[in-house]
Amino acid sequence: xxxxxxxxxxxxxxxxxxxxxxxxxxxxxxxxxxxxxxxxxxxxxxxxxxxxxxxxxxxxxxxxxxxxxxxxxxxxxxxxxxxxxxxxxxxxxxxxxxxxxxxxxxxxxxxxxxxxxxxxxxxxxxxxxxxxxxxxxxxxxxxxxxxxxxxxxxxxxxxxxxxxxxxxxxxxxxxxxxxxxxxxxxxxxxxxxxxxxxxxxxxxxxxxxxxxxxxxxxxxxxxxxxxxxxxxxxxxxxxxxxxxxxxxxxx
Numbered sequence: 421x422x423x424x425x426x427x428x429x430x431x432x433x434x435x436x437x438x439x440x441x442x443x444x445x446x447x448x449x450x451x452x453x454x455x456x457x458x459x460x461x462x463x464x465x466x467x468x469x470x471x472x473x474x475x476x477x478x479x480x481x482x483x484x485x486x487x488x489x490x491x492x493x494x495x496x497x498x499x500x501x502x503x504x505x506x507x508x509x510x511x512x513x514x515x516x517x518x519x520x521x522x523x524x525x526x527x528x529x530x531x532x533x534x535x536x537x538x539x540x541x542x543x544x545x546x547x548x549x550x551x552x553x554x555x556x557x558x559x560x561x562x563x564x565x566x567x568x569x570x571x572x573x574x575x576x577x578x579x580x581x582x583x584x585x586x587x588x589x590x591x592x593x594x595x596x597x598x599x600x601x602x603x604x605x606x607x608x609x610x611x612x613x614x615x616x617x618x619x620x621x622x623x624x625x626x627x628x629x630x631x632x633x634x635x636x637x638x639x640x641x642x643x644x645x646x647x648x649x650x651x652x653x654x655x656x657x658x659x660x661x662x663x664x665x666x667x668x669x670x671x
Contacts, residue, residue: 473530474543480585501587506533507542511549512597515556527553551577559598
């Protein structure tokens with residue numbers, strides 16, 4: 421009987437220890453949940469309904485989708501313009517940030533775009549995204565000789581995207597995204613020569629002209645040769661014979 425009581429007591433103590441450990445673990449979990457701030461809820465933009473991601477891009481590009489009224493899609497285009505604009509800006513700025521931080525990134529097709537009603541998943545073709553990203557990378561490299569080419573590429577890609585979506589682009593994106601390059605930034609020697617290809621030629625020509633002018637001023641004036649006096653020929657009148665040479669008189 422004493423052995424049975426000891427066994428019963430041992431099992432009771434073991435169960436009590438397990439119960440205490442379980443309660444301690446639960447209390448820790450509840451405390452950790454209360455210590456962290458609750459994340460802000462994200463609401464999806466219900467204006468576009470099921471048109472999200474690639475389906476939204478296809479609809480805005482004029483591709484007919486089953487179950488969607490073309491008139492409704494046309495009415496949504498003005499609301500899609502801010503989404504497309506933010507997608508372009510974020511992709512360009514991603515290239516700028518990656519270049520300044522010294523890392524190579526790859527733009528993704530899908531991107532969550534904030535809207536006044538929540539957020540919306542946007543999609544764009546990868547070749548357009550790569551061009552926008554590369555424009556941001558080259559702009560962050562701060563090469564004045566490449567600025568015009570990057571500006572033209574950025575504006576051309578944005579015009580194509582807006583044209584495919586059937587939207588009007590009023591202001592070029594280069595005016596918004598490409599801030600003026602710091603004039604005090606160091607420029608490579610080759611880039612400076614390429615940016616001013618005629619500087620040396622102009623300086624050389626100015627030196628030659630100045631030297632020639634100085635030579636003309638320093639040179640002593642040379643005397644002009646005297647012109648021979650013109651011969652006077654007596655006019656001959658009608659009936660007058662030409663003068664003959666006098667003959668010597670004999671002695």
